Amino acid sequence: MKPAQSTLRRLRRLSLVLVLLAGFAMIVWWVLRPTEVTTVTPERGEAAEIVYATGEVEPHDWAQLAPLANGRIEYLCQCEGEWVEAGTVLARLDDREAQARLEELTTRAEQTTDDLARMERLANQRAVSRQELDQARSDASRARALASAQNTLLDHHVLRAPIAGKVLRQDAEVGEIAGPDQVLFWVGEPSRLEVVAEVNEEDIPEVESGQKVLIHADAFPEQTLNAEVMRVTPKGDPVARTYRVYLALPQDTPLRIGMSVEANIITRVVENAQLLPIEAFQQDAVFVVDDGKAQQRQLEVGIRGTERVEVLEPLEEGTEVIVPWPTDLSDGAKVTTSAGDDA
Template sequence: MPMFRILTAIAIVLAPAAFGFWYMQRPIPVTTVTPKRGDAAEIVYASGVVEPRIWAKVTALVRERIIGQCDCEGEEVEKGAVLARLDASEAEAALSELEARLRLSREEHRRLSVLARRNAASQQSLDRAISEVAQLEALVAGQKARLESYVLRAPVRGVVLRRDAEVGEIAEPGTVLFWVGQPKPLLVIADVNEEDIPHVAVGQRALLRSDAFPKRNLEAVVDSITPKGDPVTKTYRVRFRLPNDTPLMIGMSTDVNIVIRVSENALLVPSLALRGDEVYIVENGKAVRRNLDIGIRGLQEVEVLSGVTADTRIISPFPEDLSDGARVTLGDTGANSGVNATLAEE
């Protein structure tokens, strides 16, 4: 009887330890995927705005009230066509005063010239009269030129793409009142970060996404790159040439994905399965941590150059608290399904 009690006590003591040992050694259920084949593309991202290739802004040079304008938005105009007129009454009055002073000065010059020939006036007086005439002539010419700025004209031949002027409003210097240009061809103007610009070259293909056409496949081609970057924003201006049949309109915003290179039939692994260049794979019922040779990195998928094969079971998502060599059992498994292309953002 005492021996039985002793054995019972030992069993009671050892039972939790045995359970704990079994719990620690039990296989951990994991989900796995297998790599798949598809195309991987390395891209550089930018955001841009659609603009005409040929266009110009019309701004006021003086602060004055708008007294007249053309009803020509959307219409074609010739170079030099009048788009708007500003109130020039004060400037015209100043011109009239200068012209009156100029007439008097010329009369005085003629009078002194006659007197000088008769030795009745000094040469110094005549020289002063000549100088005053020249000064007033310059002032009159300058005022006439200034009056030209009260008339806003089309700087190029084209269509009035937009009008932001209304009669009675005050035109502020530098404020754009008209946009004039050719509606075709169109460009997308985008700013690319300086760390990405070395990968961008003229002629590269670009894939566009626009909220206005969410289901349309839109494309463009790198047309030109501004040689000098902006040291403040650390960006370079890149122009993308749009096809003539593009549905995009002037002023629309668009996301630009510049295709740097494409890796066809690449081995792809979900990005969630990696931490850096490492994954966990399942071999002989155990989790084995392995380094991979990575190619193009995408937001959802990553190209694997070496380290796994098409039939390798990869634990996904990456198990943060799993130790190398731990026993595992397969839970939900399946192929790495998805699209056949991954876009890698620089």
Template structure:
């Protein structure tokens, strides 16, 4: 009985091992897709900021305390309108002192002239008095010109897009106090990687994705490309014109895809089906073969097929590097992208 029991256990064990071996030896299941017809587009991705075409930053060129601000954010202003005033007390005191010196210099010159006419003093004394008056006059002119720096005015007609700073704060040279510009037209300024910039040319369309308008199809057109790139960031600045009816606002950020090439009604395969230019095709006997495909436009989701496969081909999707040429597989239809 013990022998029969061991024999039965051995038979069950052998059957189990055989079953596992048969299961593991079954051909693997792969998903396949067929080439399909559609539109192919090659795009260049970039991030961009909305700005007016015509605008300017208004800054102070001196370090001084702010004594008044126009409070005109969002309002229209004309070129030359005063926007802010800086504390000019010391500068005006200096001007008053120079003007007092001017009065004295004029008096000295007049007295020197009279004495020269009476031949009491030499020509040199008169020339010295005249020179002093000229010097003081020049200093007064320079000081009056310097006083203009204490009054900050609009450099152009436009709308005050933004106002910074407060009365009582010290304005530092270069600090932006006002952004002024024309609300229309608007443009996008994008930073494009130097590897992609050769594909971008004037007139190309760009698709815009903005968080503020997730369900809107927004467009822009490439208008110009900066000739010199940034060697540190390795990108180039690209300007894109926005239509007049764009809902985008100044200062908004957006993601853009510049369409650099486009083909309609062409044969496509999903990008994930490729390993470089190669795809894995399934023959009628369900064996794997490696095909090299002549491709065209390579988009973010699909690749244009020019030659190498036909519409009836069964292509492994996604590409499976574990499969070998000649290997037998079982197939099931993959989800068409």
């Protein structure tokens, strides 16, 4: 073998070894390199414990009107959005059949009354028995009762406003068949609104009158609206396992009747609490950075909100806490940090 070829071969082997060493060094560096993490430091602020509920906006004073009889609608006031006084006729059903029945029963009542008067005259002359007189009295009383009941049923064909207020909504049209299972009108006072909310039974012990409430509605996505707990119904729904809570709205609320809302009832507030983002936690544990290493630390926490968590045993000011919780980081691993948003 020529010397030049031997030297070339040795250089190739040396180059291969150097490439392998460089690759190995890169692997070692990659494995042992510090992991880059984002950290925040604890901040001070207000921690609020809340009870979540959903509800619907309703007038404080209002009524639903459905006919007490079945029949074809022959008159509707067409007064949706207008103010009506108590007793105003809002609708009338076809009452011809009921009217005919009333006339029949009235005639029968008059006849039995005349019969009773005749029987009383005969009784005074001892021409009829006591039993016959009692039967005449019973027939007359029953006929008058039937006529009176039919007169009441006739009145059921007329819908009158039970309270003074605005006609909030009107359903159905003239000519349609209506009955007791169909609400035709909603009448109420729209200037005094409230939210009727449902609260889970496990949360209701924390709710009481006077508590502040934050309201969110899809109709006003950029606004947080205010309300206040007015009262809690004493009896819950054992099927849904909820309690009804009434939330008073301010006079200037932009909410409208019938809107669905989400309510956060503030049951407790802690001032100047130390707070961390909820994303930093796995249960009650966080990772802090100490001397370039990630150290897992178990914390005692208090109020756990939707965004932040109260730390009861405060961390030292300036402590770097990794956020979000690093799922692939082991305790004691080397890290490099970059500052995230404040807690």
